[in-house]
Amino acid sequence: MKITKAKFIISCPTIKECPDLNLPEFALIGRSNVGKSSFINSLVNIKGLAKTSNTPGKTKLINLFNVDDKFIFADLPGYGYAKVSGKTQNQWQKSLETYLLKRKEIVSLIQLIDSRHPVQNNDMQMAEWIKFNNLPCFVVATKVDQISKNQILGVCKNFEKQLDLPVFPFCKSNGFYNEKILDKIEELIS
Ligand SMILES: Nc1nc2c(ncn2[C@@H]2O[C@H](COP(=O)(O)OP(=O)(O)O)[C@@H](O)[C@H]2O)c(=O)[nH]1
Ligand SMILES: [Mg+2]
Numbered sequence: 001m002k003i004t005k006a007k008f009i010i011s012c013p014t015i016k017e018c019p020d021l022n023l024p025e026f027a028l029i030g031r032s033n034v035g036k037s038s039f040i041n042s043l044v045n046i047k048g049l050a051k052t053s054n055t056p057g058k059t060k061l062i063n064l065f066n067v068d069d070k071f072i073f074a075d076l077p078g079y080g081y082a083k084v085s086g087k088t089q090n091q092w093q094k095s096l097e098t099y100l101l102k103r104k105e106i107v108s109l110i111q112l113i114d115s116r117h118p119v120q121n122n123d124m125q126m127a128e129w130i131k132f133n134n135l136p137c138f139v140v141a142t143k144v145d146q147i148s149k150n151q152i153l154g155v156c157k158n159f160e161k162q163l164d165l166p167v168f169p170f171c172k173s174n175g176f177y178n179e180k181i182l183d184k185i186e187e188l189i190s
Contacts, residue, residue, distance in 0.1 A: 001186040003068050006044035011061040015099045018062060024189045025064075025072040025105040029096070030112030031122065032078030035142040038172040039112060040065060040073050043181065050075050060092070062099060071189055072105065080122040100135060107188050108136040115141040115155050115169065119162050127163045138166045138184060145171040 012018045028036045037050035044067055063075040076099065077092055084092075100109060109130060113123050130137050141159055144152050156167040168184065170177045 001070075001182045003044050003182070006046055006049060006065055006067045008049060009064040009066050009072075011063050013061060014095055015062070015102055018064065018099075018103070021064065021066070021072055021105065023066070023070070023072050023105065024107040025074055025103065026185060026188075027074040027076055027100060027103065027106050027109050028112060029076055029100070029109055029126065030078060030142075031080040031114070031120065034078065034112045034114050035170075035172060036075055036078065036112055039110075039140065039142065039170065040075055042170075042172040042175070043067075043073075043178055045175070071107075071185065074099075074103070074106075079126060080120065097129070100130075101133060106135075108138060110140055111137055111163075111165075112140045112142050112170075113159060115144045115152070116146050119159060124162070127165070131164075136188075138168065139163055140168050140170045140181065142170050143172075144169045144177070145173060 010019065030036055037052040040050040041047055050063060060077050065073040067073060076096055079093060079096065111127065113119060139159055141156050147155060152169050156169050159167045168181050
């Protein structure tokens, strides 16, 4: 699948404000700073479409993007942002879970996990919650430009074993990895 255009639709504080867009949706989840916004920009090949940041925890809104009038990317608030109180984290987590459970358009979740580190506790908890709720999901291992080439396959296999989900390697600056992910998306919406 080739992407020819994409546009930002709307930012919403909660699911209640999210319009019905009548397109299959892919919801991006992962720790703050794992590379969710960069992932969107790279897949649609538009720099700056989704706002990226060096400061973790910036996206607290649900941002919806229309990709080629074929599907929607939902850029969701990251989990595991340590610099806010436990109470605030719990509220964000609840709001995220509500979205994932109630948003009818979702075809699959895409869980992004940093390839440079072992799977973190909150990644694992999220993955278990997804399984428990029978939500479809695949995993993207991000920032593989930061590990050596001969580690990439092993890291992905490891994630696959731990999470029992398909895992795709990815980095924002190399379109090489986009194709398999776009094929997966196409398969899921056709
Ligand atoms: N080296 C490298 N850095 C990345 C990659 N993807 C994201 N980043 C950087 O990681 C930081 C967080 O990215 P962002 O997309 O804002 O993460 P988000 O919080 O999950 O949306 C930014 O400084 C990005 O430039 C990647 O594939 N490789
Ligand atoms: Mg972001």
